Amino acid sequence: MNAILPAESVLFVIYLVAIAAEAMSGALAAGRRKMDFFGVAVIAFVTALGGGTIRDLILGRFPIGWTQHPEYVYLVISAGLLTTVVASFMDNLKRVFLVLDSMGLVAFSLIGCSVALKMDYPTVVVIMSGMITGICGGILRDVLCNQVPMVFRRELYASVSLAVCALFLSLRAAGVDTGLNTAISFAAGLTLRLLAIRGRWRLPIFSYQQRWE
Template sequence: MWTMPPADTVLHVLLPVAAAAQAMTAALAAGRRSMDWLGVCLLGCITALGGGSLRDVLLGHYPLVWVENPSYLAITIAASLVTIAIARVVHRLHLAFLVLDAIGLVVFTIAGCDVALELHESLPIIIVAGMITGCAGGVLRDILCNDVPLLFRSELYASVSAVAGAIYVAALWLGLNHDIATALAFAVGLAFRLLAIRFKWDMPKFVFTDERR
């Protein structure tokens, strides 16, 4: 039986950072689509909070995180507005987008695993809950911006989430302190994602052509 470990300081510090990071990726994406300020804020909230909301609905975990803690709404809106203010002085928006997205991916994956642990779910459900929390917000962002989601490209994205979640759960199973498990999963997951971007690691592609044409 999986049990929920005691709340840790590291995750509580990283979660607002991850929410802000995801909101900023959404604001940058919205800026490339010339959205108005309201659209930027809405996209920021959907990106930062959508994965956790979907996870909670699927697992029957209520109230939703942002309903229980409205401060997350304030954080995502503030981060979106700050991004509007500083976007013109950020010269490498693409690099910033990828780093911020990687931070959000890994931290939300760990948070999603925690929720499933709290509900005493089985190991596969714990990992999937982490992946949904980490990946779904970015998918919603890309769909609303009319982009092909990162999750569905050949890049290592969902696999990074799965590895980070597996390391986190394995560390807890081995009896490591919750803070250490969180820090370890965060460090490995973030490094894995950034190295995959740097060296263009990707998954095998499925290419099918109908030779009868």
């Protein structure tokens, strides 16, 4: 990520805040499972950087991002361990935390799209790259904590990622400048996500009981 254009610089700062916030959400999940400090660090790491790792693996993009940025590793592990100290104060910060998490979702999605675009993948893969970056960290967190991934059942989350990626690609196809496009897509995605949280918007559920298989 070369931080040249203002919008991309801002996106990079948001990225750092977001991986810290994701690491904290991972640490809280680990705490609910009564893991030790090492488990907390691993879940924090996986939640924050796992999505990008899976994206890089699937796109065949080596070396994988964080292996060239030790500072990301230190950041997310520090954020995870710090959470064990400040967790008792965090209930008051619920709203701040949800906003940071939402910013992360949108920033991760845009970054994931950019990465796949630079590698000339087809459009559907670019969108999936954005979504994988946005949501796979949370999926890994939930699998390691032995629960059905929340992203499959919660308020609009993956859908926001999809919408952001689609908007970004549409504006790009329409010739909008990348910096402006990034800013618009980010703002629109964040707004959609916050509205979804406030209104408890959900996708329809598919419930199937027959167990014949």
